[in-house]
Amino acid sequence: MKILVLNGSPKRDKSDVMHMTRAFLDGMHDAGEQQIETIHVIDKHIEYCTGCFACMRNGGTCIHDDDMRKILEAILDSDLLLLSFPLYCYGMPAPLKALVDRTLPLSSMAMQKVGDRYEHVGQADFAHLRYAMICGCGFPNSKHNFEPAIAQFKLLFPHDPLIMTVPESPLFSEPSAAPVTEPRLALLRQAGKAYAETGSIPETLAQEIGSPMIPEEVYAAIVNGGKQ
Numbered sequence: 001m002k003i004l005v006l007n008g009s010p011k012r013d014k015s016d017v018m019h020m021t022r023a024f025l026d027g028m029h030d031a032g033e034q035q036i037e038t039i040h041v042i043d044k045h046i047e048y049c050t051g052c053f054a055c056m057r058n059g060g061t062c063i064h065d066d067d068m069r070k071i072l073e074a075i076l077d078s079d080l081l082l083l084s085f086p087l088y089c090y091g092m093p094a095p096l097k098a099l100v101d102r103t104l105p106l107s108s109m110a111m112q113k114v115g116d117r118y119e120h121v122g123q124a125d126f127a128h129l130r131y132a133m134i135c136g137c138g139f140p141n142s143k144h145n146f147e148p149a150i151a152q153f154k155l156l157f158p159h160d161p162l163i164m165t166v167p168e169s170p171l172f173s174e175p176s177a178a179p180v181t182e183p184r185l186a187l188l189r190q191a192g193k194a195y196a197e198t199g200s201i202p203e204t205l206a207q208e209i210g211s212p213m214i215p216e217e218v219y220a221a222i223v224n225g226g227k228q
Helices: 016-031 068-076 094-101 147-156 169-173 175-198 203-209 216-223
Strands: 002-007 035-040 080-086 107-114 117-122 130-136 162-166
Touching: 002 016, 016 080, 016 130, 016 162, 016 169, 016 175, 035 068, 130 147, 147 162, 162 175, 162 203, 169 175, 175 203
Parallel strands: 002 035, 002 080, 080 130, 130 162
Antiparallel strands: 107 117
């Protein structure tokens, strides 16, 4: 399987979330050989979408001549598009959001009704693509934090995307937290293997992955420097 990872963290390989993503990909490798390309979005030249819609009218050619042309080619050449990012203001970091905005050339101005909503008709064939999102945040739990990012991802990629969210994700970059992070990374590896083999992961596993690694109050106290 060809997997394209879009790492939305400006920390690149040192991203808290990339620890999780690498464990998931290791699990996919456990099920069989995978071809993986990782793009650190912060390193790419991606202009902001101007909303001119030229790309949607002229066969997919954007007015900007930047790195997005090759990125779009890489997306269409992949089997799985995996967005890995930390939660910024309840959504994607700005560089990744700019990239997503610039996927407009894949669509045309024409619309069609799908269920209860309208969608743009594609200018490219990406029916083969599957989508996954791995997102972490620095809060002690998932409640009232990930919902906006999840809702956006499901609207962008409505055909049963894989979504995994993990609170307390800064722990993954703290060596002393290994006693609690290593078991969670093992669960993510287990999820990767299951996804490679079946195209999904058990709901119980997803819930376990998304649960706090240490008690919420303990984590909050650590972040607050021991102050309650």
